[in-house]
Amino acid sequence: MPSKQLQERFEQVEQLLGSSNIRLTPERRLVVRRAVAFLHFTAEELVKDVRAADPTVARATVYRTLALLQDVGVVEKHDFRYGPPNYELTFAKAHHDHLMCVSCGEIIEFQEPRVEQLQDEVVRRYHYQLLTHTHKLYGLCKACRQKGAKIVHRSAPPSLHVEEIVA
Amino acid sequence: MPSKQLQERFEQVEQLLGSSNIRLTPERRLVVRRAVAFLHFTAEELVKDVRAADPTVARATVYRTLALLQDVGVVEKHDFRYGPPNYELTFAKAHHDHLMCVSCGEIIEFQEPRVEQLQDEVVRRYHYQLLTHTHKLYGLCKACRQKGAKIVHRSAPPSLHVEEIVA
């Protein structure tokens, strides 16, 4: 991840928070900076990372900042049921959508510019300015359909296929 | 909600679970039946509802069944940060997508058939069978952009605008 991009993301969040009555304290800046570097993390991972940089920052502050970020839609909390809940920067997902097999857990990340085009259109229709988006499709892959869609009660993260081909 | 549709949903879930080594016990059937009727619920609401129908079903069984449903992508758990986490049937979202203002919290439910068309195309490309989807756009509404995007640290549910007009 180029640090220029990180900087950009940080500034985008900073702007969102800073233009309000919410103070951009050094603690919060640090939390946001580390979060945008991670993209995916658990709360405790972020706590550990932030405290490595500055041990005086309290766990509660990290959680309180995460709550702020959730409120503004920058962060989403997901419970995938293996391990602790996962926090995700919505930026991370804005440019690859997900297709997941509910049987074997395979995840395909795909890109579809025409969807993004329609998103722009929708957003314009309602006079919004788009910041981020999430888009997930759930289904059955061919193999699972053929073997009768055996459900696997997962205790490990699903496999991930990143699709490089842009449609 | 026509009960025919509920029955259909129930059967879809039943099929998904039933075709595996996961037993479709009476307890699980009951939990699934109640869940598809709710569409949105908290875990405790579902527990209460299920136990109203059958007091012998344990809270743990409801949670364990919810976990199964999460695994197969039928249910998603969302933490909106006001009140307890919310469980949502992904069916519920398959036919209206969301546009949310990260500043004032307004939510617009919109429909865009052309997006669904593209989803079908993507799914076909990977030889998947589509079951459900989620699609959320985050941005700033016009009013909030004009007043400088004041962030509201919410402690109450956001307002909801259901858009009846199909694009």
Added chain:
DNA sequence: TTCCGTGCAAATGATTTGCAGGACT
């Protein structure tokens, strides 16, 4: 001088787990 934000530690609350008994295969 009034808010806002923080650290700390305790409290909360949702969810998970260990265990023993039953049912299904």
Added chain:
DNA sequence: AGTCCTGCAAATCATTTGCACGGAA
């Protein structure tokens, strides 16, 4: 026989909150 599932109660673990202090507006 062996695996899956259940209820119950206790345990766990992530997150939130009360409180008192410090700093910014």
